[in-house]
Amino acid sequence: MKQPPATADVVSALATLLVCQLAGEIVTRALGLPIAGPVLGMLLLFAYLLARGGPSPGLERTSLGLLDYLAMLFVPAGVGAVRYLDVLGQHWLAIAIAVVGSTFAAIAVTGWTMNGVEAFVNRRSNAG
Numbered sequence: 691m692k693q694p695p696a697t698a699d700v701v702s703a704l705a706t707l708l709v710c711q712l713a714g715e716i717v718t719r720a721l722g723l724p725i726a727g728p729v730l731g732m733l734l735l736f737a738y739l740l741a742r743g744g745p746s747p748g749l750e751r752t753s754l755g756l757l758d759y760l761a762m763l764f765v766p767a768g769v770g771a772v773r774y775l776d777v778l779g780q781h782w783l784a785i786a787i788a789v790v791g792s793t794f795a796a797i798a799v800t801g802w803t804m805n806g807v808e809a810f811v812n813r814r815s816n817a818g
Contacts, residue, residue, distance in 0.1 A: 702748055703746070707752075707753075710731040710732070710735040712731070715727030
């Protein structure tokens with residue numbers, strides 16, 4: 691059975707997550723970047739974890755605890771979709787085209803990126 695993290699670990703982990711999100715928000719607003727602050731905050735957290743060599747046990751346990759309840763975070767989005775069902779009904783074709791088109795674009799970009807990374811790794815392994 692999982693042991694719950696200590697209160698100090700949870701507070702420290704949540705503070706780390708929120709500070710990264712706040713830093714991302716501040717940077718995107720200050721520089722006018724076309725990226726969401728929390729996304730940049732997640733990249734900052736990733737860089738921090740890479741530099742640190744991974745998460746602390748408290749951060750790992752707290753993050754896994756948050757992930758256990760991730761589905762609840764989608765409830766507001768679902769309520770919003772139901773609230774604006776009439777708008778979705780009016781623009782369903784544009785929404786469908788955008789969803790399908792962006793899915794295909796993401797798959798294509800992922801494939802091209804993978805090909806590029808594979809070629810890069812092969813060049814490095816053949817050179818060395």
